[in-house]
Amino acid sequence: MRRKILITLSYLLLFALALTFIYPFLWMVSATFKPEVEIQSANLIPSQVSLKSYQAVFEKIPIGRAFLNSVFVSTCVTILVLVFSSVVGYALAHLRFRGREIIFSVMLFTMMIPFQVTLIPMYVLMVKLGWVNTYMALIVPAMISVFGIFLFRQFYKSIPTDLIEAARLDGCHELYIIFRIIWPNTIPALVTVGILTFMNIWNDVLWPIIVIRDPELMTMPQMVALFAAGGRAEAQMGTILASATMLALPVVIMYLFFQRHFIESMATSGMKG
Amino acid sequence: MNREEKYGWLLVSPYVGFFLLISAFPIIFSFILVFMRWNMLSPMKFIGLQNFVTLFQDPLFWKALSNTLLFLAIHIPLQIVLALIISALLNNPSLFGKSFFRGAFFLPVVISGVVVTILWKQLYSTETGLLNNLLLSMGFGKVPWLTSPKIAMPAIAIMATWKNLGLYVVILLAGLQNIPRSLYEAASIDGANKITQFFRITLPMVNPTLIMVIILSTIGGFSLFIEPYIMTGGGPLNSTLSANLYIYQQAFSFYKMGYAATLGFTMAGIIFAVVALQRKFFEREI
Numbered sequence: 001m002r003r004k005i006l007i008t009l010s011y012l013l014l015f016a017l018a019l020t021f022i023y024p025f026l027w028m029v030s031a032t033f034k035p036e037v038e039i040q041s042a043n044l045i046p047s048q049v050s051l052k053s054y055q056a057v058f059e060k061i062p063i064g065r066a067f068l069n070s071v072f073v074s075t076c077v078t079i080l081v082l083v084f085s086s087v088v089g090y091a092l093a094h095l096r097f098r099g100r101e102i103i104f105s106v107m108l109f110t111m112m113i114p115f116q117v118t119l120i121p122m123y124v125l126m127v128k129l130g131w132v133n134t135y136m137a138l139i140v141p142a143m144i145s146v147f148g149i150f151l152f153r154q155f156y157k158s159i160p161t162d163l164i165e166a167a168r169l170d171g172c173h174e175l176y177i178i179f180r181i182i183w184p185n186t187i188p189a190l191v192t193v194g195i196l197t198f199m200n201i202w203n204d205v206l207w208p209i210i211v212i213r214d215p216e217l218m219t220m221p222q223m224v225a226l227f228a229a230g231g232r233a234e235a236q237m238g239t240i241l242a243s244a245t246m247l248a249l250p251v252v253i254m255y256l257f258f259q260r261h262f263i264e265s266m267a268t269s270g271m272k273g
Numbered sequence: 274m275n276r277e278e279k280y281g282w283l284l285v286s287p288y289v290g291f292f293l294l295i296s297a298f299p300i301i302f303s304f305i306l307v308f309m310r311w312n313m314l315s316p317m318k319f320i321g322l323q324n325f326v327t328l329f330q331d332p333l334f335w336k337a338l339s340n341t342l343l344f345l346a347i348h349i350p351l352q353i354v355l356a357l358i359i360s361a362l363l364n365n366p367s368l369f370g371k372s373f374f375r376g377a378f379f380l381p382v383v384i385s386g387v388v389v390t391i392l393w394k395q396l397y398s399t400e401t402g403l404l405n406n407l408l409l410s411m412g413f414g415k416v417p418w419l420t421s422p423k424i425a426m427p428a429i430a431i432m433a434t435w436k437n438l439g440l441y442v443v444i445l446l447a448g449l450q451n452i453p454r455s456l457y458e459a460a461s462i463d464g465a466n467k468i469t470q471f472f473r474i475t476l477p478m479v480n481p482t483l484i485m486v487i488i489l490s491t492i493g494g495f496s497l498f499i500e501p502y503i504m505t506g507g508g509p510l511n512s513t514l515s516a517n518l519y520i521y522q523q524a525f526s527f528y529k530m531g532y533a534a535t536l537g538f539t540m541a542g543i544i545f546a547v548v549a550l551q552r553k554f555f556e557r558e559i
Contacts, residue, residue, distance in 0.1 A: 017359060026381065091280070110296045203384075205499050208524060221385050
């Protein structure tokens, strides 16, 4: 009897907690479809569905352009990270060369450096290279991920050396071995690194705020953040919430499909979005 | 040079180039900037340790540092306690709907901090916010969540806990699942109750995971930026000015590059010190 009560209680507690995590998002989405006067209500069902908030977003900020910018930058970075990290990870896992251990320790060291140290000089570097207000500033500094290299190295170590030796004897080029033999056999590694990279770049906001000033080149989080931070938020709550909903949507859709991948890869890597 | 040697270097060369440009150069340049006065327009001027003198006498730096430490002092304990409770509840093999709960707690983790902040800015709104409406309907008064200098930073810390909790629940859950069931069975036979078991078995066994959670949330906490940037702009009365927001302002509103680099270096030193202290106090030999 006592056990049953405890189990019921833990279910109730979990449900109440889960509700505090889901309800605000549901409320936000529902608020974007409400007429402006109803937004403050805690109700989830609008009395009538209105698309005014979304209309207003498109009128006030170039959100479509920002969306395309974000898609372009996140996709480029994800592809580059997958290519470069797997190449470097492969070399560290399967090629013996002098200096390999030094490179590995250097990577460990750079991972420990807080970004506060490199933020200012990175901006100066972008200015000197003439990359401020260009896609280069958003793509190049993100195109190699030390975390990705580590993860690929770890995965590739479990691939038998015999397989690679055999491919070499058949005259395969190292790049052929990576992209045609190893990649098809390590899809989970690609999915993990791909998802985390895409999500991190999609959500990143501090770096774009620093290097992009031209509204035509702004990414979506930057555009939405500037819209929400400036101006009178109370007066156009529905519009701001609509822009936030649009910003969240792509990652939420990915999350619904790849939930297990998201959770497991972030739990093992300890990496934060 | 043999074939492997050649290809080894060839294949890691993208990283080497990247390292020189994106890691080595900025670190060295940052270290040089610490001794300089520079607004990016006129030439750099060597001023020795003047930046550090300025920093020690800068009330806003101390304000930003203490704000950030206040944030951590609320955020980390709250996070650890809640994450422990939730992961312990989820660590029940016969729990029905575990992946639903896990998925729900994890949702804010994957969503942009910009979205979460915008959402909570509405929830916290004094006049029209959902939280105050809820409090009113329960017979309490309104709370000036973001407009009172005393409450604004704790309010941001609560929001940050809500945003990140799911990640730490999942990490701790993985740690809990590694504890052998036999330990609990043996303890039950010896007559230890659930609470004793929690403090004598669970806590010591998840200690390494707990340390990782503490360190990760400390480093994450020190990078607090977009939340006050959107919610409060650092106000009211600089009560939510975080260290990173201050660095950002010094560099990109006032173009004091040397001073901003000094702030960055100092914050990095403080992060290392805090993490070292945490390890010293919380790490246990099993």
